[in-house]
Amino acid sequence: MSARFRLPSAKSYNVRASELERERSHTQAVCNVLLLDNTVHAFKVNKSDHGQVLLELVFKHLELTERDYFGLHLNDDTSDTPRWLDPNKPIRKQLKRGSPHNLSFRVKFFVSEPSKLQEEYTRYQYFLQIKQDILTGRLPCPHNTAALLASYAYVYLLSGLTPAQAEFQYLNTARTLDLYGVELHWARDQSQTEILLGVQSVGILVFKNRVRINYFAWLKIVKISFKCKQFFIQLRKETSESRETLLGFHMGNYRACKNLWKSCVEHHTFFRLERPLPPQKNFFSHYFTLGSKFRYCGRTEVQSVQYGKEKGIKDRVFARSPSKPLCRKLVSGTDWDSVSRNSLSDERLETQSLPNRSPPGTPNQNVFVINCLKSL
CATH class of the missing domain: 2.30.29.30 (Pleckstrin-homology domain (PH domain)/Phosphotyrosine-binding domain (PTB))
Structure with a gap:
């Protein structure tokens, strides 16, 4: 006969639960994604998942409709070349061993006209990306254009322009920069x-x-x-x-x-x-x-x-990050020196024989620069 025993309620150790947790830690990966508003969000995925799974989690978190313009940039310090997460390959084959992994959510394909972006929310993400690229030196920008862009980033607080209108003008000017979308x-x-x-x-x-x-x-x-x-x-x-x-x-x-x-x-x-x-x-x-x-x-x-x-949501309501600090950095000579040092060649890249790509209907530059400077 087999005897029945009652397991004691105390002094027990759940081996199976510990083993399951160990298995999960080996099959799961934590990915810290830096978003364009400079916040970091952690996403958990299985290492066997394809990159598209992580992309979908980020898109869902941002409630982004126009998704194909964006991607996840791999922050690999050992590589001096741009690397993007491939949506069709397993994550474990693209990320280094260990966890968490650091990635950046970025614009991957830059449209030639901001009017091609149907949602105001998508244009806002573009606006954050270009603003960040100019500050870090990734997108070299002449001083006069930088002042004009800074005015768009802040001037809607002083005039009748709505944030959406100011951001549209910002993108319309930024697209004329020599290295825009390169x-x-x-x-x-x-x-x-x-x-x-x-x-x-x-x-x-x-x-x-x-x-x-x-x-x-x-x-x-x-x-x-x-x-x-x-x-x-x-x-x-x-x-x-x-x-x-x-x-x-x-x-x-x-x-x-x-x-x-x-x-x-x-x-x-x-x-x-x-x-x-x-x-x-x-x-x-x-x-x-x-x-x-x-x-x-x-x-x-x-x-x-x-x-x-x-599918675009034209009347989407969302919160914007403050733009005032950017305006001060862009028009400050000291900060511009640091931007130049962070650029790819330590100096602004120049081009020869480029066609004139000035945006149509650009307002008088001096008026915007003066308004921006007065507000600081």
Whole structure:
């Protein structure tokens, strides 16, 4: 006969509960995401989840409708190249071991016109991003333009402009900056001279000694590819040329090279195509080739604009962060010195022969600057 025993209520140890907690700690990852209002929010995901799961958690937390313009930037101190969380790959393959992990919520694709953003809330997120980029030196800005932008960031408190109107004017002015929407990657040319390759909505740019020396529009590019640390751009043959031109660039390592290639694939697909091309299409693999199955699978700009028109919440109510400290920093000479030191080249990047991209209907600059300075 088997005897029955009553477990004592005290002096017990739940082994199974401890084991389950241990298993959860090994399968879960805590991701601290820095949002554009400078707040940090922690999200818990399973390491086996794909990046899209974490993205959806962040979008849901922000109640963001127009989502495809944004992404999660991986804050990896050992990498000198931009890295984005891939929504189609497991999180455990993209983040380093250990927890918590630090990521930044950022604008990934910068539209050419703020009117393409259907929601005021989306434009506000853009506004926070550009404001942050100027302060950190990521987006170099001339002093007079900085003062004008600072006035937009604060002037609605002094005049009849609503916050939404001021932010729209802010974005309309910021889009004329030379490096607006440019994702920069360190590289070297064939003579081993240090350069910067910039990926933008309209194509690929080359900077040398803080000056833009070349620009390749997507229409002129036949193919982009990479092999090990070599990144290649194959250009269309001009009427005066006998064959196509192949340009090669040296990247710091394989990871940096692949990140640049992926950025080109994403920007071309998002801005130039009406919809992402399926992987089985042969002409897609002909355009972007060599050693990777990566494809951009989100909405394109055309699809995002249409989705915003259909699903956007035009009368959304939300709270804004204070703008006054930014205005003071932007028009202060001392703070501008620190901004310059934080820029990619320690000095403002300049460009040559750029077209005039002044926004239409920009108010008199001096009036806005004077109003801003009077308010400080």
